[in-house]
Amino acid sequence: MEGPPNAKEDECWGRLTTPAIVETVTDQILLQPAEIGSDGTVRRQAVYKTETRQAIIREREDLWFETLCEEELTVEFVMSLQRALKARDIYSGRINGDLDPRTRRAIRAYQKPQGVDSAILTRAAARQLGLLAYGRDRLINQG
Numbered sequence: 001m002e003g004p005p006n007a008k009e010d011e012c013w014g015r016l017t018t019p020a021i022v023e024t025v026t027d028q029i030l031l032q033p034a035e036i037g038s039d040g041t042v043r044r045q046a047v048y049k050t051e052t053r054q055a056i057i058r059e060r061e062d063l064w065f066e067t068l069c070e071e072e073l074t075v076e077f078v079m080s081l082q083r084a085l086k087a088r089d090i091y092s093g094r095i096n097g098d099l100d101p102r103t104r105r106a107i108r109a110y111q112k113p114q115g116v117d118s119a120i121l122t123r124a125a126a127r128q129l130g131l132l133a134y135g136r137d138r139l140i141n142q143g
Helices: 075-087 101-114 123-128
Strands: 012-018 021-032 042-044 047-058 061-067 139-142
Touching (some): 061 123, 075 101, 101 123
Antiparallel strands (some): 012 061, 021 047, 061 139
């Protein structure tokens, strides 16, 4: 499975990509200053050129987070996950062990306040929900 640089083969990772923010910037560039007489009158108006360009306000970023591997997402585990999310009033569906869209929306709702806006369950979130023993957890932010 794909992962960040230096990821071990037995680890599973998810990636959250935040797109770059690009804005159109318009500048007025002075080509010729105004000509002003000694009495203060404007003999000739200043001449400007309008220049428009694209500017990157924030670079694209990849946030890699350690996830559960596919074989860990058993029906029993997903049922426990659904119960844990239901106990926190985040999940309102049936406890069926299916990692369906409703369950994924609940995962996203649980993780988003922690900075991971993803429907892929992180190992850290699984531990916080009491579904995994504490151990390794890693987030890697790459710009």
